[in-house]
Amino acid sequence: xxxxxxxxxxxxxxxxxxxxxxxxxxxxxxxxxxxxxxxxxxxxxxxxxxxxxxxxxxxxxxxxxxxxxxxxxxxxxxxxxxxxxxxxxxxxxxxxxxxxxxxxxxxxxxxxxxxxxxxxxxxxxxxxxxxxxxxxxxxxxxxxxxxxxxxxxxxxxxxxxxxxxxxxxxxxxxxxxxxxxxxxxxxxxxxxx
Amino acid sequence: xxxxxxxxxxxxxxxxxxxxxxxxxxxxxxxxxxxxxxxxxxxxxxx
Numbered sequence: 001x002x003x004x005x006x007x008x009x010x011x012x013x014x015x016x017x018x019x020x021x022x023x024x025x026x027x028x029x030x031x032x033x034x035x036x037x038x039x040x041x042x043x044x045x046x047x048x049x050x051x052x053x054x055x056x057x058x059x060x061x062x063x064x065x066x067x068x069x070x071x072x073x074x075x076x077x078x079x080x081x082x083x084x085x086x087x088x089x090x091x092x093x094x095x096x097x098x099x100x101x102x103x104x105x106x107x108x109x110x111x112x113x114x115x116x117x118x119x120x121x122x123x124x125x126x127x128x129x130x131x132x133x134x135x136x137x138x139x140x141x142x143x144x145x146x147x148x149x150x151x152x153x154x155x156x157x158x159x160x161x162x163x164x165x166x167x168x169x170x171x172x173x174x175x176x177x178x179x180x181x182x183x184x185x186x187x188x189x190x191x192x193x
Numbered sequence: 194x195x196x197x198x199x200x201x202x203x204x205x206x207x208x209x210x211x212x213x214x215x216x217x218x219x220x221x222x223x224x225x226x227x228x229x230x231x232x233x234x235x236x237x238x239x240x
C-alpha cells in the first residue's frame with residue numbers, strides 16, 4: 001500500500017503530521033541519494049554526513065511549510081544534497097586537510113622547536129654545572145668571564161669597569177676558558193645537551 | 194568464445210546509509226516541532 005502512494009501524497013501526509021510518511025520517503029530514495037553523494041565525495045563517512053544533513057534540511061523545510069515543489073520530491077532532495085556536496089568541497093578547499101597516508105608527511109617539515117621535558121632538565125643541569133665550575137675560577141678571571149658571557153659586556157666596557165687594560169681583560173678571559181677546559185677534562189665532566 | 198560475465202558490484206549493493214543514520218533522522222523528525230507565532234517560526238527540539 002505504501003509503495004503505491006506517490007511522493008507528493010507522502011510529503012503532504014508528512015506535513016500534516018504523519019511521521020511514518022518520512023520513513024517511507026527515506027526508504028524509497030535512500031539508495032539513489034546515498035549513491036549520488038558517494039559518487040561525488042568517494043568517502044563513506046563524508047557520504048553519511050552529507051546524507052544526514054540533506055535529510056535534516058528536508059525535514060526542517062517540510063516542517064516549516066516552506067516546501068512548494070509538489071510532485072518533485074526526489075529532484076528537490078537531490079539538489080539539496082548536490083549543494084551540500086559543493087559546500088563540502090568549498091570548505092575543504094578553504095581548509096585543506098593533510099592526512100599522512102600519502103608519501104608526503106606534513107610532520108616531516110613541521111617540528112616542535114621547544115625542548116622536551118628531558119632536554120630541559122639536562123639543559124638546566126648543564127647550566128648549573130657550568131656556573132659551579134665558573135665559581136671555582138680565580139676571582140679576576142671569574143669577574144671577566146661573568147661580565148663577558150652573562151652580562152654581555154664588550155672587552156672595552158670590562159676594561160673600564162675593572163680598571164685594567166683591554167689586553168689584560170682579554171688575557172683573563174683566555175685563562176678563564178683554559179682553566180675551565182682543564183677542570184672539565186680532568187674530571188671527565190660531560191657538558192652537552 | 195570468451196564468456197564475459199558481469200559481476201554485480203558488491204560495493205554498489207552496499208551503497209546504503211547506516212541504520213543508525215536513518216533512525217537518527219526519524220527521531221530528529223519526531224523531536225522537531227515548529228511553532229508559528231504571528232509571522233515568525235520557532236524550531237524546538239523536544240527530547
